[in-house]
Amino acid sequence: MSDFKTEKEFLNSYNIHDYEVPLVSVDMAIFTVVDQALSFLAVKRADYPKKGKWALPGGFIDVARDKAIEDTARRKLHEKTGVDTAHLEQVITVGNRKRDPRGWSVTVVYMALVGSDQLQLTASPSAEVIRWVSVDSIPAKLKLAFDHQDLLNHCVDRLRSKGTYTWMPANLMPASFTLTELQNTFEIVIGSKVDAKSFRRRILEADVVEDTGKTKISGRRPAKLFRMTDSGRGHVFSRTIEGSRS
Amino acid sequence: MSDFKTEKEFLNSYNIHDYEVPLVSVDMAIFTVVDQALSFLAVKRADYPKKGKWALPGGFIDVARDKAIEDTARRKLHEKTGVDTAHLEQVITVGNRKRDPRGWSVTVVYMALVGSDQLQLTASPSAEVIRWVSVDSIPAKLKLAFDHQDLLNHCVDRLRSKGTYTWMPANLMPASFTLTELQNTFEIVIGSKVDAKSFRRRILEADVVEDTGKTKISGRRPAKLFRMTDSGRGHVFSRTIEGSRS
DNA sequence: TCAATAGTGTCTTTCAGACACTATAAA
DNA sequence: TTTATAGTGTCTGAAAGACACTATTGA
Secondary structure, three states, rough: OOOOOOHHHHHHHHHHOOOOOOEEEEEEEEEEEEEEEEEEEEEEOOOOOOOOOEEOOOOOOOOOOOOEEHHHHHHHHHHHHOOOOOOOEEEEEEEEEEOOOOOOEEEEEEEOOOOOOOOOOOOOOOOEEEEEEEEOOOOOHHOOOHHHHHHHHHHHHHHHHHHHHHHHHHHHOOOOOOHHHHHHHHHHHHHHOOOOHHHHHHHHHHHEEEEEEEOOOOOOEEEEEEEEEOOOOOOOOOOOOOOOOO | OOOOOHHHHHHHHOOOOOOOOOOEEEEEEEEEOOOOEEEEEEEEEOOOOOOOOEEEEEEEOOOOOEHHHHHHHHHHHHHHHHOOOOOOEEEEEEEOOOOOOOOEEEEEEEEEEEEOOOOOOOOOOOOOEEEEEEEEOOOOHOOEEEOOOHHHHHHHHHHHHOOOOHHHHHOOOOOOOHHHHHHHHHHHHHHOOOHHHHHHHHHHHHOOEEEEEEEEEOOOEEEEEEEOOOOOOOOEEEEEOOOOOO
């Protein structure tokens, strides 16, 4: 390094373009439950590289527009789904020389959970095609570009794992829901059946839901409708729920 | 975007320096236990910006040398401590417009745990001054530059939290250790006393240590020396340990 | 009244907390 | 023989699993 006299002098002479720098992007795994299956949002790439291939939604940080990385994530989420408020969580950052043909590339991966009621898939400006895909049965045609399958797997693992000891999967629910519907969503997320009594005990004792006073009539006996409490939003249970022991 | 005919044509014309890109760095919270206190490694910055201020060790990705981000982290770890093998874990990525005076900056933060026996602080090439600092009592003179105190707090929180349900803190131990020493380290990490019987039961039933056959004579009754098992390396306990209930 | 779904009672199991106890060495 | 530290026996308590049970509706 040269020897500058002051910080100001140093900063005046500093130019990022004098250095070999990596690309930085944000990629997103946006989850919801569609037809009883945990699904993520896939987009067909409208531009090079990997034009026409399916991938996770994402893009570059707009240093003029985005104040912080999370803004980039929220912007992308809104562009694709029209949704603003949702559970948004940073999962991992992957960076290496190989993952993008344009060169050394870093991507910050976020996971978003959206309620299956609140989505209205917005056609993005670049007229990309967009669709929900079940995480367990991705058709051969939808093989994801770059290392996006790895990134997605990371997010799915995190979601499944947190599903056993946090309240997180509740963010996949609509504004009001029955406990059976909630249990069903948890089962889809963690991938195994859980006992109704244990599940209800856990939820009701944790103060994470409140009765709306309404009921839902669909099957035979009407079911009470609940909503999430604000206080429960980040709840972590003291033990994991595992499903059947045998 | 322009309309290229092929991916190759697109890539040939692509130049990262045509875009406004953020800086990308790696910062590290390197932990060990010194004098019964959880401590991290602080370095006195040898260059601008923030020359002369204390900070977390870190630096830019060397796109020529580092194949992947973790290589950058391992390189920094080795430069500062001379240690190669250690628990290394990505904690968070922070990126925003404000954190670095050079401009929009992203840092990928790693946490490393090193055994208090295996360190030999290497003077780094830029002749930085380096020292261990207790995380709970950082002297005013060592106020960290940039947002490094926030980054450190994130790492400490993660370590404390994982200390209650994983085997992670064992990576702070020397190659062999007594269960009392191990318990002591866990107590330092999680910040509360734990019951000896509960602790031993948990550890011994989890198959994460094995008897070395040797004993350590220091206090009165000699204590058995154990070592970590390889199989236990990533062990997650099924419940948290909390320390005293009252 | 029966089928189907909602919701409960209650016993067992697992593992942490509490704490009194025994064991083994040095001085 | 005392004292300090290592290490154990065993009871209690909290929360999950198992599963049989009751409740409420529509057909």
